[in-house]
Amino acid sequence: MKKLSLFAAALMVSACGEGGNNTAATSNAPLEQVAAPNGGDWTKTVTQTAEGGMLMGNPDAKVKVVEFGSMTCHICQEFAAEGEPKLVENYVKSGQVSYEFRNFVRDPLDISMSLITRCAGATPQFFQLTQALYAEQPRILEQVQKVPPQQLQALQSASPAQQFGQFAQFAGLQAWAAQRGLPSGKTSQCLANQAEAERLVQITSDASSQYEVTGTPTFLLNGELADPPQPGQTHWQVLERQIRSALG
Numbered sequence: 001m002k003k004l005s006l007f008a009a010a011l012m013v014s015a016c017g018e019g020g021n022n023t024a025a026t027s028n029a030p031l032e033q034v035a036a037p038n039g040g041d042w043t044k045t046v047t048q049t050a051e052g053g054m055l056m057g058n059p060d061a062k063v064k065v066v067e068f069g070s071m072t073c074h075i076c077q078e079f080a081a082e083g084e085p086k087l088v089e090n091y092v093k094s095g096q097v098s099y100e101f102r103n104f105v106r107d108p109l110d111i112s113m114s115l116i117t118r119c120a121g122a123t124p125q126f127f128q129l130t131q132a133l134y135a136e137q138p139r140i141l142e143q144v145q146k147v148p149p150q151q152l153q154a155l156q157s158a159s160p161a162q163q164f165g166q167f168a169q170f171a172g173l174q175a176w177a178a179q180r181g182l183p184s185g186k187t188s189q190c191l192a193n194q195a196e197a198e199r200l201v202q203i204t205s206d207a208s209s210q211y212e213v214t215g216t217p218t219f220l221l222n223g224e225l226a227d228p229p230q231p232g233q234t235h236w237q238v239l240e241r242q243i244r245s246a247l248g
Contacts, residue, residue: 016073016216031247034058034095042095043088048122052203054104055174056088061098063091063246065239066220068104070143071113071133073216075235078079080134082131083236096247101130104207105200109144112191113167114166114200116177119190129180140171161192223245224247 036042042057049055053066065087069076084099091097094158117129133140147170155163169190170173174184190196209214211225217235219226221242227236 010139016020016070016075019136023160031091031094033128034061036095038145040094043127044124046122046124049100051102051206053100053152054118054122055098056090056124057098057102058095063089063097063243064100064220065097065102065226065243066102066209068102068103068213068216068218068220070106070110070216071117072106072110072137074137077137078212079217079235080131082234083239084219086236086240088119091243097243102126102203102207103200104213104218106204106216108163109140111169111197111200112164113140115164115190115196116168116173116182116187118196118200119177119182119187120217125181127218129177129182130142132180133176136176140173143172146177150220160197161194164197165191228246243247 022110034042036045045057045059047055047059066077069079085095085100092099103110103118105111113133117126117133120126120129128170144167155166158166165188168187174187174191177187178184207218211218211220218228219235219239221239226242227238229235
């Protein structure tokens with residue numbers, strides 16, 4: 001596995017896309033509903049895809065949305081707060097749209113946070129933990145950036161598993177996860193899971209090579225790159241218009 005930089009610069013948002021504000025309106029007309037299995041809710045259907053992402057909703061949905069997101073990206077955090085709830089409530093629940101999240105890891109803290117969320121497996125809890133960690137992102141980044149540089153430097157010679165465990169400790173991730181139903185013993189195993197860490201790096205590498213993803217968040221719509229926002233637009237406003245267009 002490639003060794004990732006541990007310097008504070010790695011925690012910056014250099015690969016994080018730009019957003020903005022927009023007052024343009026988008027139609028929110030109700031969609032025809034596709035029945036979920038056993039009369040349930042499509043948001044409770046979560047599967048892991050062959051590409052390594054976690055997919056919420058109808059696997060056979062007409063429109064398939066994929067997000068490449070970094071847990072340490074502030075624009076991703078803004079989308080999680082503004083866009084994802086609307087995507088889930090207005091589109092995924094209908095069964096007409098599925099939502100897949102693929103981690104795009106940029107630094108050791110990002111991997112640590114991703115390993116914690118993926119510790120829940122292909123369950124609704126993955127999305128709940130991801131959403132909750134995004135809400136905690138400012139506090140986590142501030143906490144880790146207070147770590148003395150010499151402590152970060154000392155980690156250069158540590159194994160990847162030790163690095164991820166230490167970053168989780170810096171950020172208080174295991175105690176945080178334990179309060180949300182993931183015991184510390186389980187998250188310790190997940191943080192030490194080198195195969196899963198390597199899979200995260202591979203997902204990121206695949207995104208870069210297959211779709212030329214260089215910043216986050218980046219979206220696919222039915223396998224094609226979605227349009228990026230222009231100045232004055234948010235990712236969600238642009239994405240929602242494209243979803244509506246794809247639904248016909």
